[in-house]
Amino acid sequence: MAKSRKRKPINQNLSAYLFLLPWIIGFLVFVLYPLFYTIILSFNNVVKDINGWNNTFTGLENYITAFVRNTNFTPLLIEFIIVELSYVPAILVLSLILAILLNTKIKFRSGFRLIFFFPVVVMSGPVLSQLGSSRATELIDVSSILVFRMIANYSDTLAGVLVGIFNNFSTILWFTGIPIVLFLNGLQKINSQLFEAAQIDGANSWQMLWKISLPNLKSTALVVGIFTVVQIAIFEINPMYAFIIRTINDNYTNGLGFAAAVVLIYSFVVLLFIVLIFFLLRERDKDVYKETLQEKQQKFVKRLQRQQHRHRYQNETVKEFVNRMIKRRKEKNHVE
Structure with missing residues (x-):
């Protein structure tokens, strides 16, 4: 009988890169190349004529036009920043509270989970935009309540942010569908022995929430925060969405460089929010990535x-x- 030849072990790193190769090719072709080409266009005056596309280098002219000459861009950008600063914390807190409640042993728990996730399946961005334009997602006007009038006397900006959150509470609740699922997944991965040991030691529910649940959900909150920032940025409810689409359509044949500059500024602001979320919710321990979650627990x-x-x-x-x-x-x- 012929001796069976031993197969050489396949390099695991090589196997991993082979599996990642389609994604890497797609990232280079459909993300990285368009990004660099958009950066080049933003420094040029791009005009389309009978001979094709003509690029004339103009330096920072398109960026100056966006911030100085265009009267709509800067106010809409500031409004978008306010929306991100107010919506993201509200969605994080609300989705965490709902996930903790839905993780408890209550009757019809699966039905409640379906109810909170159902709008994500049924309603799309245009549907939500139509409901928002018809003011169907707004609750009662809370600006006349005494508490909000007291806040308005202290700070008009803070009162405006709070009124905007309460008036668009249905929209914020719609955004909590996927974050609730992510937080539920994080809660169910926490070792139950932690809670049992804390109960034996005399800890109450509030202490277990702050000492066990929240620290173990920090990485999940990071993912939820980044997801929420990007989700708000690509939906029609944010004030910059319609402006960017209109700018691209109006300047496609004459002024595509200006549209590219507007898109890059908008992308840079979104990236700043992602970096801010990362530094606020990242793990502080230097060796946290060297040990698994099970070892820490x-x-x-x-x-x-x-x-x-x-x-x-x-x-x-x-x-x-x-x-x-x-x-x-x-x-x-x-x-x-």
């Missing part, structure tokens, strides 16, 4: 058990301590 369980052990014997008398030591010595000798 096991260390936390051991630390709680040690605290529980100290709490159990801190009030014992000298006689109880001596008896315990004698019993431990007898058990050790018996094992030997």
Whole structure:
């Protein structure tokens, strides 16, 4: 019988790169190349005539036009920044609260989860935009309530932000569908021994929320924050969306460089929000990426058990301590 030849082990890194190769090619062709080409166009005056596209280098002229000469761009950009600053924290907090409530053992839990995720499946961006334009997503006018009038006397900007959040509460609730699912997934991955050890040690629900749930959900909150920033940026409800589409359509044959500059500024602002979310919600521990989530949870369980052990014997008398030591010595000798 012929000896069976041993197969050479395949390099795991090579296998990984082969699986990533289609994505890498797509990223280079459909993302990186258009991005660099858009940057080049933003520094040129692009005009289409019978001979094709003609590019004339103009430097920062298109950016100056966007910020100085165009009267709509800067106010809309500021309004978009306010929307991101107000909507993203509200969506994060609301989706986290709903995920914690939906993770408890209540009746019809699956039905409630379906209700909160159902608008994401049914309603698209244009549908939500039509509902918003018809003011169907707004609640009662809260600007006349005493609390909001007191806030308005202190700061008109803060009062305007809060009124905008409450008036568009249905829209914010619609955006919480996918974040709720992500937070539910993060909550269900937390080791149940952490909560059991904390309960034995006398911790209440509020302490377990702040000491166990929230620290373990920090990486999930990072993903939810980035997802929410991008989701708001690409939907029609934000004030810059219609302006960018209109600018691209109106300047396609004469002034495509200006449209490219507007798109790049808008993308840069969105990227700044992503960087801000990353630095606010990233893990502070330098070695956090060197250990798995399970290892971190096991260390936390051991630390709680040690605290529980100290709490159990801190009030014992000298006689109880001596008896315990004698019993431990007898058990050790018996094992030997």
